[in-house]
Amino acid sequence: MQNTDMIKKVKINNLGIIDNFSFDGFQNVNLIIGENGTGKSFLLKALYTAMKTVEDHKRGEDVRTTADILSDRLRWCFQTDKLGDIVKKGSETPFLFEMYWNDDKFSYGFTKDATIKVPNVINEIEPLKSNSIFIPAKEVLSLFGIILKSREIDKVFGFDDTYYDLVKALRIPPQRGKNYSVFAQSRASLKDIIDGKVEYDENSNKWYYKKGNQKFSIGATSEGVKKIAILDRLLANGYLTKSSVIFIDELESALHPTAISEFLDIIDTIAFEMGIQIFIASHSYFVIKKLYLNALKRKSSIPCISMSKENGIQYYDLLDGMPDNSIINESVRLYEEEINEVLG
CATH class of the missing domain: 3.40.50 (Rossmann fold)
Known part of the structure; x- marks a missing residue:
């Protein structure tokens, strides 16, 4: 298309x-x-x-x-x-x-x-x-609360709006029901790459990496897994649409x-x-x-x-x-x- x-x-x-x-x-x-x-x-x-x-x-x-x-x-x-x-x-x-x-x-x-x-x-x-969304070179999941506090409470420079916008987008929970089939296929591929999935616990306001029955703190998870998990979440929660533009800085x-x-x-x-x-x-x-x-x-x-x-x-x-x-x-x-x- x-x-x-x-x-x-x-x-x-x-x-x-x-x-x-x-x-x-x-x-x-x-x-x-x-x-x-x-x-x-x-x-x-x-x-x-x-x-x-x-x-x-x-x-x-x-x-x-x-x-x-x-x-x-x-x-x-x-x-x-x-x-x-x-x-x-x-x-x-x-x-x-x-x-x-x-x-x-x-x-x-x-x-x-x-x-x-x-x-x-x-x-x-x-x-x-x-x-549209900007995925910066540095991951945001382990800095989730810090980014929100610096922008919404302290209102000081430190994390620019590319980080803040991304954090706000990631707070949106995954959609239940119909999603674009291309997104669903891509999410399955992303899960295979990281050999598990990353989830957000709204009660504790923290991210975790799950592999099988094991659950790990996001801080103990590799940077690559966290970066891939970000795209997975954006595909799952309906934030991205057909007219979105994705900007990725230092994808590698x-x-x-x-x-x-x-x-x-x-x-x-x-x-x-x-x-x-x-x-x-x-x-x-x-x-x-x-x-x-x-x-x-x-x-x-x-x-x-x-x-x-x-x-x-x-x-x-x-x-x-x-x-x-x-x-x-x-x-x-x-x-x-x-x-x-x-x-x-």
């Missing part, structure tokens, strides 16, 4: 360390690669704050303007008291953001002097019923290469059979290689945005081959070094 509701085009100027970014070929699965400090997380968070702003607008009893919602989102997602601090250092031109959801435009911008309010926002997107974090491969197969199914759009940021050769193979298998484009300190931003399609990036180059170098050592 090719998604018809998705982020189609994005243009960004002067965000963090990103000078200029412009791409109009996003698909169901999109990969952002690069070494640390090249702006991958900044890019993901900029897209996420835009999507959540559009989804929050006119939802329920929320009467805030789009500008008010966006201002709060940017402040808490980027953890800054002054919005102008996310503008590229030394730039004399404003930060500009432009996104097209299908053919509808969402855009805004401000200078380094901006304080707590975005001055100008254009939102041509009709209110959405979808729920704490996952064994085999688990990475299996996890990405599930992502592939959710994206192409359910129609959910997914953005993955990574600096793992295994992630790039697996998505390249998935593109060949499905004969479907997977855009790859390569961010490099040396070469800037370059754009590839994994359907056409592996991208030119320092991650790939280092993997090839190590292979050649091994061959030279073995063969003398």
Whole structure:
């Protein structure tokens, strides 16, 4: 199922360390690669704050303007008291953001002097019923209560809104009865990967890992199991829908290469059979290689945005081959070094 509701085009100027970014070929699965400090997380968070702003607008009893919602989102997602601090250092031109959801435009911008309010926002997107989500590199299950307290009680910076939104989504109990068959199949596969399941005890407000008749504290559970359990819960409780967008930062974090491969197969199914759009940021050769193979298998484009300190931003399609990036180059170098050592 090719998604018809998705982020189609994005243009960004002067965000963090990103000078200029412009791409109009996003698909169901999109990969952002690069070494640390090249702006991958900044890019993901900029897209996420835009999507959540559009989804929050006119939802329920929320009467805030789009500008008010966006201002709060940017402040808490980027953890800054002054919005102008996310503008590229030394730039004399404003930060500009432009996104097209299908053919509808969402855009805004401000200078380094901006304080707590975005001055100008254009939102041509009709209110959405979808729920997008950001899965950060660090797991949240063992920090569940701490994240809620820091945001809802203390109201201090520490865990940005990607963590807070995820915790709120995970609090929703699993649905009973009918769910999307693709989700049910994916959940079964996820359970096989972690060889058990992770459950939330509402009485104790704690998460546990269950394997057979044994029950373990979530703190004693591997990071990889907890990350996979997060996706399982979101598939089970109805938070995700066909128009959701999933952002995953450093998907490979704490996952064994085999688990990475299996996890990405599930992502592939959710994206192409359910129609959910997914953005993955990574600096793992295994992630790039697996998505390249998935593109060949499905004969479907997977855009790859390569961010490099040396070469800037370059754009590839994994359907056409592996991208030119320092991650790939280092993997090839190590292979050649091994061959030279073995063969003398």
